[in-house]
């Protein structure tokens with residue numbers, strides 16, 4: 564009468580029996596297929612911040628989990644978020660007192676969160692005055708080799724990477740045309756120690772320092788207009804990265820020869836030509852090529 568006791572117990576699938584013998588291969592394959600990015604952030608806070616500032620900062624970080632949203636789906640960009648005070652009794656924290664561990668479904672989601680998503684960008688601006696130092700590490704679980712993710716700016720056509728001589732500072736700059744404009748002014752000659760500098764004027768937001776911001780120094784002088792010019796350079800190797808003139812605040816002047824591929828760009832214009840050294844005009848002939 565009863566059908567309950569008569570059903571046979573199911574046979575375990577063979578994969579369960581195998582999983583004990585081949586865990587490493589299975590795990591590696593699974594992990595390399597996953598697009599999930601774990602974004603690890605550690606903060607060292609300034610000594611003089613108030614408890615209420617810290618609490619507000621912490622609460623707004625935690626709120627990103629629901630407020631930082633995907634531009635298409637409207638779903639939260641952050642798949643998971645864990646955060647708290649460092650409680651390790653080992654002395655390896657380098658002064659980082661709090662850690663945040665976030666998961667994103669893909670590198671694209673993380674890129675959007677870091678560069679574009681307005682709630683997170685506002686959070687970053689508010690947090691900056693509180694933070695003395697930070698560490699950021701992004702991992703794909705189980706992936707041990709390969710190049711770092713490309714900076715999202717480099718996906719924009721015309722954007723190039725720039726580096727100083729010691730590679731301590733890295734930046735991206737978007738050029739409408741891959742060409743140099745030569746400046747023969749006496750300031751460029753004095754600052755650079757050469758007969759002219761190679762430049763292009765671009766909108767301020769199209770230059771991004773992507774690494775080594777803390778190593779960028781500034782030298783200010785009064786330009787011919789009477790307004791200040793700020794020259795930004797690497798404090799270690801002195802490479803001149805760009806300058807900014809108060810007279811055109813929305814623009815920056817980037818040193819085009821420091822960009823990747825700069826050596827292949829043609830020179831198509833010049834300014835302050837009256838300062839051009841006599842032998843610069845003949846250099847091509849005098850070098851015999």
Ligand SMILES: [Zn+2]
Pocket residue numbers: 727728729730731732797798799800801802
């Ligand atoms: Zn440098």
Ligand SMILES: [Zn+2]
Pocket residue numbers: 746747748749750751752760835
């Ligand atoms: Zn100049």
